[in-house]
Amino acid sequence: MLRNMRTPLLAMALGLSLAGCLTIGDSGTAPNGGDDDGSNTGSNTGSNTGSNTGTSPGVNAAIDRATVATELGKDEIVTLTLTSVNAYAGSVNVTASLVDGTGAALTTGGLTVTGPTSVALSANGTAPAMFTVKIPTDATATQMAANLKLDVAAPGGTKSFTSALTITPVYTVTYAAGLAGTIATHPLTKLNISVKKGAKISLHNADATTHVTHGDGGFKHEDIATGGTTNGTYVIDTAALAVGTTGQVGCHTHGTATYATVKID
Numbered sequence: 664m665l666r667n668m669r670t671p672l673l674a675m676a677l678g679l680s681l682a683g684c685l686t687i688g689d690s691g692t693a694p695n696g697g698d699d700d701g702s703n704t705g706s707n708t709g710s711n712t713g714s715n716t717g718t719s720p721g722v723n724a725a726i727d728r729a730t731v732a733t734e735l736g737k738d739e740i741v742t743l744t745l746t747s748v749n750a751y752a753g754s755v756n757v758t759a760s761l762v763d764g765t766g767a768a769l770t771t772g773g774l775t776v777t778g779p780t781s782v783a784l785s786a787n788g789t790a791p792a793m794f795t796v797k798i799p800t801d802a803t804a805t806q807m808a809a810n811l812k813l814d815v816a817a818p819g820g821t822k823s824f825t826s827a828l829t830i831t832p833v834y835t836v837t838y839a840a841g842l843a844g845t846i847a848t849h850p851l852t853k854l855n856i857s858v859k860k861g862a863k864i865s866l867h868n869a870d871a872t873t874h875v876t877h878g879d880g881g882f883k884h885e886d887i888a889t890g891g892t893t894n895g896t897y898v899i900d901t902a903a904l905a906v907g908t909t910g911q912v913g914c915h916t917h918g919t920a921t922y923a924t925v926k927i928d
Contacts, residue, residue: 720751722784722817726824735834735862736800741826743792743813750786756816757782759794761809769809772802772830776811800834801928804861807832832862843872844917851913851923859928860906864899868892873916880910882925891916901927 723746731739745755759776761769778794796811807830815822836850846852858864866876868891875891878884881904885897899912904927913922 718749719818721748721819722746722751722755722815722822723748724815724817724822724824726813726826728826731796731826731828732831733798733828734831735798735802735858736856737798739796739798739828741794741796741811741813743794743815743824744789745782745784745792745815746789747784747787751818752784752786754781755784755790756780757792758814758816760812760814761796762812763810764808766812772807772809773799774802774809796828798828798830799857801857801859801862803830803832804859805832806830832859833865834858834862835865835867838866838868838870838872838874838914840869840871842870842874846917846920849914849917849921852921854923855926856912856923857926857928858901860904861902863901864912864925865896866898866912867896868894875915877913877915877922878910881905881908882910882912884915887915 725744725746727742727744728739731741733739743757757778757780759778759780761774761776763769775797776794777797779792782790782792784790794811794813796809809828809830811826811828813824813826815824834856838850842848864882866874866885868874871893873891873893875887876885876897876899878899882899882901885891890897901908906927908927910925911919911922912925913919
């Protein structure tokens, strides 16, 4: 009889044991489902946070030339690119100025800057704005530094961008390839130029035709027999000339019509 009683008891124990295993298995399934929910929550949260954080419309901006190495008589273009953020659309005001290293308005050199004061920007679009810095031939006789400052009035406040210019006191004149004897397009033809005492005038021949540099009134003439060769450069140093000196500089090879009148300031 004892043996007969053991059988139901054993069956009951096994049944409880099996029931316990199923519960653990179900409990194990629940965490897996929880991980799926957690995964979805994490994915959605990350996606929404990435797209929704900082949702106010705004403007980003960047310049293409943070530094500019240049010379006398050059026009340098700096491009500001505006980008709409979060569908901003409208006009963006830009104030361009020339300043020194301390941020004060530039008072030497006679440099000027031109460019748009307002730029139209479409939703999620981009718009370039070009600013031209004009450097006179008589800006300086020594190396000079100047900064182009662009203040962008964007939603949320004004953003400022700076392009630093380094100006070498050299006025470069190039006889372009194919120029030959076409006098009307010679680079110095009938110009009136001023340079400061101490600046250099550099004449480079990139043409296959000889261009000997004429000089008078104190400006040194290039050697007629050996000068003016292709890829040659002739430099006139004005350091020894007196302020107020006036003379003519041009292409001796092609006559007086190509000459410029040059004055030392």
